[in-house]
Amino acid sequence: MPMTITEKILAAHSDRDTVHPGEIIMARIDLALGNDITAPIAIKILRDNGIDEVFDKDKIALVPDHFTPNKDIASAEQCKVLREFAHDYDISHYFELGEMGVEHALLPEQGIVLPGDLVLGADSHTCTYGGLGAFSTGVGSTDLAGAMISGRSWFRVPTSMKFVLDGELRPWVGGKDLILYIIGQIGVDGALYRSMELTGSAIGALGMSDRLAMCNMAIEAGAKNGIIAPDAITEEYVKGRSEREYTVFSSDADAVYDEVINIDASQIELQVAFPHLPENSKPVGEAKDISIDQVVIGSCTNGRFEDLEIAASLIKGKKVADGVRMIVIPATPTIYRQAMDAGFFAIFLEAGAVISPPTCGPCLGGHMGVLAEGEKAVATTNRNFVGRMGHPGSEVYLSGPAVAAASAVAGTISSPHDLI
Numbered sequence: 279m280p281m282t283i284t285e286k287i288l289a290a291h292s293d294r295d296t297v298h299p300g301e302i303i304m305a306r307i308d309l310a311l312g313n314d315i316t317a318p319i320a321i322k323i324l325r326d327n328g329i330d331e332v333f334d335k336d337k338i339a340l341v342p343d344h345f346t347p348n349k350d351i352a353s354a355e356q357c358k359v360l361r362e363f364a365h366d367y368d369i370s371h372y373f374e375l376g377e378m379g380v381e382h383a384l385l386p387e388q389g390i391v392l393p394g395d396l397v398l399g400a401d402s403h404t405c406t407y408g409g410l411g412a413f414s415t416g417v418g419s420t421d422l423a424g425a426m427i428s429g430r431s432w433f434r435v436p437t438s439m440k441f442v443l444d445g446e447l448r449p450w451v452g453g454k455d456l457i458l459y460i461i462g463q464i465g466v467d468g469a470l471y472r473s474m475e476l477t478g479s480a481i482g483a484l485g486m487s488d489r490l491a492m493c494n495m496a497i498e499a500g501a502k503n504g505i506i507a508p509d510a511i512t513e514e515y516v517k518g519r520s521e522r523e524y525t526v527f528s529s530d531a532d533a534v535y536d537e538v539i540n541i542d543a544s545q546i547e548l549q550v551a552f553p554h555l556p557e558n559s560k561p562v563g564e565a566k567d568i569s570i571d572q573v574v575i576g577s578c579t580n581g582r583f584e585d586l587e588i589a590a591s592l593i594k595g596k597k598v599a600d601g602v603r604m605i606v607i608p609a610t611p612t613i614y615r616q617a618m619d620a621g622f623f624a625i626f627l628e629a630g631a632v633i634s635p636p637t638c639g640p641c642l643g644g645h646m647g648v649l650a651e652g653e654k655a656v657a658t659t660n661r662n663f664v665g666r667m668g669h670p671g672s673e674v675y676l677s678g679p680a681v682a683a684a685s686a687v688a689g690t691i692s693s694p695h696d697l698i
Contacts (some may be wrong), residue, residue: 279434280481280530282438283507284473287413287527289397299437307337308412309391309620310425311399313381314342318359319419320400320426325363332367333429339371339390340364344638348353349645379610379636382406382494382578386486389520393508394527395591398425402576403660405501408493409486410516411508411526416497436472436502439537440529443480445544450588450694451487453579454580454658454678456480457495459540462559472536475529480543487584489587493698494579495660522609537618548693550656556663562681565691570675572655573598573686574667576634577641578608580658580679583608587682590622592694593629599689604631605647631686643668656685 279291279296281289289297291305311322317340318622324332331337340360345353371390373379385391391407397414398404407414417431426430441460461468474496487670489506496504507528516524517591542623547561575581575589586608598604606626608614614636616621623633639658640647649655649668654675657667662674675691684694 280532280533280534282473282529283411283505283527284413284438284475284503285435286556287394287396287472288433288435290525294604297435297496299433302432303435304430304432305396305397307425307429307431308395309337309397309458310422311337311339311341311381311385311401311404312422313344313401314346314353314356314360315344316400316419316422318356319351320361320423321363323420323423324426329427332369332426335368336370337429337506338426339385340367340369341373341378341384342637343378343381344642345644346378346637347375347635365656368425377611379613379649380578380581380638383581383609383613386410386490387519387612389516389522391514392516392520392524394525398422398431402497402685403494405496405503406490406494406578408496408503408505409490411506411512413503413505415503434471436473438475438519439469440475440477440535440538441541442538443476443478443541443543445480445542446578450638450680451546452678452680453484453491455549456543456552457492458556458559458676459546461495461499461556462549462551464499466498467500468494468553471502474499474501474504476504476506478543482509487582491579497557498660540633548681549677550681550691551662553662553673553675556660556662556676562677562691564691565675568675568691569654569663569689570656570685570691571653572629572647572649573602573604573682574640574647574655574657575679575682576608576609577638577659578606578609579660581607581609581613583613585658585679586613586617586622587620588679590625592680592683592697594625594685596629596697598630598686602686602689604629604686605634605638605640606631607634607639607646609636630673640667642666656682656691658682
């Protein structure tokens with residue numbers, strides 16, 4: 279029976295030859311992930327029930343990244359729960375400050391997630407790892423606890439949507455623009471509990487940073503997961519990052535899809551998602567003359583080296599506009615060092631930006647860039663819901679790093695073409 283890449287991964291992890299959309303299956307987990315918000319709930323379940331060991335100490339990752347460096351006593355207590363659990367249960371993949379990065383940038387970088395894996399994480403943007411050709415999806419803390427105990431979890435096999443993006447991309451257009459455009463076309467529930475499979479020549483030309491960014495936002499269309507079949511670019515990325523064996527899956531040519539959507543990627547312009555939903559995506563030219571108070575470049579969507587490189591190239595020799603706060607957040611310590619060695623920090627600092635240690639901070643309105651009432655921000659983050667970055671009366675406009683950097687200089691939402 280022909281199958282999609284998602285169906286093949288689920289079948290392999292449930293020790294079956296085939297699975298069918300709609301089936302309920304039990305599948306083995308390659309990695310269970312929790313952070314400083316979600317993991318303490320799962321840990322309490324284990325401790326309260328006297329469970330003194332996990333299914334595999336090498337297949338659990340704990341990353342305190344949302345409110346770190348700890349912003350207050352409550353966040354410090356949350357992180358303490360993770361720290362003590364990691365020590366008591368001998369968890370291999372625990373990342374404290376100095377090693378801690380934004381989880382969905384950190385785990386691929388460290389080779390902890392690989393193609394063909396089945397990853398379950400108590401964070402909705404766990405779908406990021408589909409950029410590597412893994413099946414990864416977000417769950418609640420109770421399901422995380424079950425996976426930490428048993429190494430298995432239940433799934434309803436999703437149907438699949440296939441997005442075929444062909445054509446050469448316009449200057450500065452990247453993965454963030456492509457996924458914002460797609461969400462703008464199908465809506466925030468357009469892929470509800472379906473797998474978003476991304477393919478075509480435009481996808482094949484993307485680097486890993488852009489692929490991870492696209493799959494990261496599959497959840498913003500309601501998808502169960504986003505996924506891109508591994509290729510030579512994937513192999514080059516994972517080579518040397520991990521000594522663990524992995525399996526490459528791809529969809530059969532005659533696999534069955536709920537829907538196939540063909541997109542001429544050469545016609546996609548730089549995108550901005552207006553408040554208060556990612557589906558409110560429009561070409562950047564429709565956002566002119568919107569004054570802003572803050573720009574955030576970072577997050578699990580666009581905090582990688584390539585994103586900072588784009589921003590630095592545009593802002594070099596320029597100044598952040600008066601009245602605008604520009605916050606740059608490298609997503610991991612490795613990216614931090616790479617950006618510093620490449621001279622990006624000097625560029626950002628001379629322009630008037632500030633540089634934060636790795637954190638999710640402002641993305642969820644936690645810290646390191648919370649908005650006041652009436653303030654507007656352009657952010658390379660993934661959500662712009664009401665109050666997402668602070669006060670319910672604030673507004674967040676989502677973009678890629680090129681638009682964000684250009685907007686920081688202009689003081690209004692702008693295209694990088696306006697700077698050149």
